[in-house]
Amino acid sequence: MTGMTFSQIVHMDCTAYAWAMGNLALHMLMRMAEGVAGSAAWLGRGLSCVCAQRRESDARxxxxxxxxxxxxxxxxxSRIDVAYDSSRPEHQEALRALWHxxxxxxxxxxxxxxxxxEMGWQGKDPSTDFRGGGFISLENLLFFARNYPKSFQNLLQKQEGDRSMWEYPFAVAGVNITFMLIQMLGLQAVKPxxxxxxxxxxLLSENESAFDLLYCIAFKLMDQQWLSMRASYMDFNTVMKSTRRQLERELLLEDVxxxxxxxxxxxxR
Structure with a gap:
C-alpha cells in the first residue's frame, strides 16, 4: 500500500482510505525510525482530499x-476537463514557467x-502528480506565483510560523486544494x-479569474489553519476539512x- 500514488489514494472510498491511512501511519513511523527527514518524495503520498468524502447535507x-x-x-x-499532457508544448511551457x-x-x-x-512534488516527474487535479492545478499554481509572489514564496519556503518537522509538501498540497475546490463548489455538475x-x-460571472483567486485564498487559509492547529504530517486531512468549512462560511456571508x-x-499580500 505504501507504493500507491497520491492520486490513487485520493479516489479511494472511505473504508479503503481509513485502512490506507493506518498503513501509511505505520510506514511513516518506520521511516522515522530509519532517520528519514520527511522528504516530499514520500510525504505527498499521505495527502488525500477531504472533498472525496461526501456528506448527506450536500444534497440540495x-x-x-x-x-x-x-x-x-x-x-x-472546459479547463477542469483538461488533463496534464507532458507531450503538449503549452503544458511543458507552463511547467517551466512555474519553475522559473x-x-x-x-x-x-x-x-x-x-x-x-524542492517544490514538493513526489518524485522527479511532476506530471505523475497532476492526475488528481489536471492541468488546471498547474494553472492555479502559476496564477498564484505570478499574482501573489510574496505569499507564494512564503508558502513554498515555509517562511512563516513555527513549522512542524513533518511539513506538508507544497506542490502536492496545491493539487489537493484544486481538487477540493472543484468538489466543494460542485463544478462538474450541469447546475449547482x-x-x-x-x-x-x-462571483465567477463577475470575475473570470474567480476560481484561481479562490485557490490562492484557500492555499493561504490552509497554511494558516496548519499553523494554528500546530499540525503535522498525519493531520493534513483534518486541516483540509477545517479549511473547507471556513471557506464555506465566508462565501455564505451576506456582505461578501x-x-x-x-x-x-x-x-x-
Missing part, C-alpha cells in the same frame, strides 16, 4: 443559472529532474446543487459580494 436542489453564469461555468468546466516563478535564480535541468522535489456553488458562479470581501483574502 439545483439552482437555475443566468446565461452569463452558464457560459462562465462551461468555460471553467518559484526558483528564478536556479536553472532547471529538465522537465524530469530531481530538482522538482448547493447554495455555495450558486454563490460562487455569481466579491472574493476580495472574504476575511481570508486579507491573508494574501
Amino acid at each position: 436542489p439545483s439552482f437555475d443559472l443566468t446565461l452569463a453564469q452558464e457560459e462562465c461555468l462551461q468555460r471553467l468546466q 516563478a518559484a526558483f528564478p535564480e536556479e536553472e532547471l535541468h529538465g522537465l524530469i529532474s530531481e530538482q522538482w522535489k 446543487r448547493m447554495l455555495i456553488g450558486a454563490i460562487f458562479l455569481k 459580494t466579491r472574493l476580495e470581501d472574504m476575511p481570508s483574502f486579507n491573508l494574501l
